[in-house]
Amino acid sequence: MALSVFNFLVTSDQVATKAPDILGVVKFLNERKDYLAPGLNFLVIAGLILLLSGPSPVKAAFPQSANAAAHFKTTWLTVWVIWALIYALQLAQSIIRVMNPSVTNTPWVGSFASVVLNLVNNGQTVVLLGCYATLLQPHYEAHTSTRYAMHRGAPLWPLGCVAVVALAVAQALCEGTPDPTAVRNVFSLVTYTCGGLALALLASRLESRYIAIPIWVTGLLYFYALLQPVFGVAEQTDIHNLATFIMVMALPLKLLLFAVVYWLLKTTRLQFYYEQTRLADLDLPATWQRFRSS
Numbered sequence: 001m002a003l004s005v006f007n008f009l010v011t012s013d014q015v016a017t018k019a020p021d022i023l024g025v026v027k028f029l030n031e032r033k034d035y036l037a038p039g040l041n042f043l044v045i046a047g048l049i050l051l052l053s054g055p056s057p058v059k060a061a062f063p064q065s066a067n068a069a070a071h072f073k074t075t076w077l078t079v080w081v082i083w084a085l086i087y088a089l090q091l092a093q094s095i096i097r098v099m100n101p102s103v104t105n106t107p108w109v110g111s112f113a114s115v116v117l118n119l120v121n122n123g124q125t126v127v128l129l130g131c132y133a134t135l136l137q138p139h140y141e142a143h144t145s146t147r148y149a150m151h152r153g154a155p156l157w158p159l160g161c162v163a164v165v166a167l168a169v170a171q172a173l174c175e176g177t178p179d180p181t182a183v184r185n186v187f188s189l190v191t192y193t194c195g196g197l198a199l200a201l202l203a204s205r206l207e208s209r210y211i212a213i214p215i216w217v218t219g220l221l222y223f224y225a226l227l228q229p230v231f232g233v234a235e236q237t238d239i240h241n242l243a244t245f246i247m248v249m250a251l252p253l254k255l256l257l258f259a260v261v262y263w264l265l266k267t268t269r270l271q272f273y274y275e276q277t278r279l280a281d282l283d284l285p286a287t288w289q290r291f292r293s294s
Contacts, residue, residue, distance in 0.1 A: 037247045038090035044251065045084045048258050052077055056265040065275035068138040072270065075130045076261060082124040083254075089117055111175040114184040118191045119168040125191070126160030128198035135205035138274050167191075189232040196228030206260065210273040213260055221260075224253035 056073060058066040093113050133156055167187065174183040203221040206213055227250055234243040264270035 037244050038087045038094060041247065041251055041254075042084055042087035042091055044255070045080055045087065048255075049077070049080050049084060052080060052258075052262065057268055059268055059271055062271065062275050064278060065138075065271045068134065068274040068278075069265070069268075069271040071138075072131060072134045072274075073265060075127060075134060079124060079127050079131060080258075082120060082127060086117065086120050086124065089113075089120065093117075111172070111180060111184075114188070115168055115171050115175070118171060118187055119164060121191045121195060122164040122167055125195045125198045126156070126164060128195070128202055129160065130156055132198065132201040132205060135202070135208075135273075138277060185235075188235060189229065192232030193229040196225045199225035199228060208273060208277075210276045211264065211269060217256065217260060220253060220256055224250060224257065227253070 052073075056069070058069065060066065167190075171183065171187045174180075174187075177183055200222060203218055203225060205211075206221065207218050227246055231243060231246045231250070234246055261270075264273070
């Protein structure tokens with residue numbers, strides 16, 4: 001009994017001694033949360049970009065689907081480069097805010113930062129839609145079907161660029177209103193909502209039977225898409241650390257999305273998807289006519 005009491009007292013004393021150290025670490029992290037979260041995301045994404053940049057195996061016997069898979073990989077890599085740029089901008093903004101708060105409190109600096117971040121975020125949305133378009137209607141160099149020869153994603157790039165620039169110009173013009181903070185909140189919410197919609201559309205294509213990823217994975221990807229507008233709302237609320245919490249929580253979901261597509265590329269499952277959809281597209285008009293006439 002006495003030994004148990006002695007052990008309890010020693011343990012309690014150790015806890016009391018270590019408590020200030022633990023609280024110090026928590027305080028250290030909390031004081032630097034504004035740039036630790038984007039900094040961590042940037043470093044992780046930079047490593048993933050290097051991993052994704054390596055060669056992916058292809059089945060040379062199927063050149064059309066190999067071309068489609070390569071086209072998707074280029075578009076997908078662009079998404080990650082833009083994501084890295086977004087976190088780099090957020091990291092730079094946080095560091096400047098800590099080092100020189102008077103600069104970030106200047107109205108035109110806040111307006112400029114908001115416009116640039118929304119501009120890059122909207123660019124990421126367009127490229128995500130490009131990934132969705134290449135999965136929805138793949139681009140084949142030698143597609144022979146007259147109905148399916150048009151690549152639906154073709155007008156996406158000029159229209160998307162025009163929309164991105166138009167939104168940036170509109171926000172810049174509205175920044176001169178009496179309440180620029182409300183303007184930034186509205187444009188940020190629109191930006192993150194559109195980004196979430198693009199992610200959800202991309203996740204919907206990954207449900208194809210030719211890809212066949214588990215349903216719980218697509219469920220988590222839909223949840224990740226839902227977090228985008230929630231993050232936009234969190235930035236506008238006074239809830240302590242909510243935006244930082246969502247940013248940290250989104251990192252493993254982003255890693256899951258990367259893992260899914262990386263698996264598709266490395267196992268040639270993505271090329272298999274393109275080959276099977278190509279054959280289905282070629283046979284679809286005749287199959288439909290046979291069904292109608294039966």
